Amino acid sequence: MEKLLEQLKGQLIVSCQAYPGEALYGSHIMAAMANAAKDGGAAAIRANSPQDVTAIKEGCGLPVIGIWKRSYPGSDVYITPCLSDAELIFAAGADIVAVDATGRERPGGETLEGLVSGIRRQPGRLLMADVSTVEEGIAAAALGFDLISTTLSGYTPYSPKSDGPDFRLVAELAAAVQVPVIAEGRIHTPGEAAEAFRAGAYAVVVGTAITRPHTLTEQFARAILGAGSARDGR
Numbered sequence: 001m002e003k004l005l006e007q008l009k010g011q012l013i014v015s016c017q018a019y020p021g022e023a024l025y026g027s028h029i030m031a032a033m034a035n036a037a038k039d040g041g042a043a044a045i046r047a048n049s050p051q052d053v054t055a056i057k058e059g060c061g062l063p064v065i066g067i068w069k070r071s072y073p074g075s076d077v078y079i080t081p082c083l084s085d086a087e088l089i090f091a092a093g094a095d096i097v098a099v100d101a102t103g104r105e106r107p108g109g110e111t112l113e114g115l116v117s118g119i120r121r122q123p124g125r126l127l128m129a130d131v132s133t134v135e136e137g138i139a140a141a142a143l144g145f146d147l148i149s150t151t152l153s154g155y156t157p158y159s160p161k162s163d164g165p166d167f168r169l170v171a172e173l174a175a176a177v178q179v180p181v182i183a184e185g186r187i188h189t190p191g192e193a194a195e196a197f198r199a200g201a202y203a204v205v206v207g208t209a210i211t212r213p214h215t216l217t218e219q220f221a222r223a224i225l226g227a228g229s230a231r232d233g234r
Ligand SMILES: CC(=O)N[C@H](C=O)[C@@H](O)[C@H](O)[C@H](O)COP(=O)(O)O
Pocket: 015, 017, 046, 067, 151, 152, 155, 184, 185, 186, 187, 205, 206, 207, 208, 209
């Protein structure tokens, strides 16, 4: 456990995720993406769903932070919402499981406390808390999470919206909790990744800027369209 955390210190974690209907959807494609990230120097991979976790573990051998994005009626929590989801992600081979650790209502009346104590029935398992505020991070650390990630900043109705990373949350969490703080969300450039470390991050997770070419293409296409309109005086 300690060894894995030590291995992640100061490192880049690459999130490899694609959704049904997208061109890159499929576990074999995510495994290839993870291999490319490994070749580029990633120390670990963040992946969604039991199938992708297993394919990536087998395909590239890097440690995997597993999640399972699922929507349940009556709850806005979608990153590994239930204890049973977390159990299946561990069973799929994840080294660490990340779960939504906001205070929002969970499906089926489950609680975050219940999820943590369920996972702790088996020793030696690492749990990451995806949070959107410093208060949520402090509460997660008190519940015994092993790592806290800024994943959900900007994605809950009460956290600040921004196009860029939430460096302030990284710094506030790093000052407030004893466990490693992971900077995650809208890190678009190597310079921003470096800035996250200066803010106190233990490791950084980058997804879209590395592994979502259709989103990156859209950004180029939109900019070119805008430049064309300006040039033509439209
Ligand atoms: C909010 C949410 O659901 N975040 C997800 C969590 O796994 C992923 O969609 C992100 O790609 C990941 O956090 C990395 O962030 P970015 O792609 O911005 O580098």
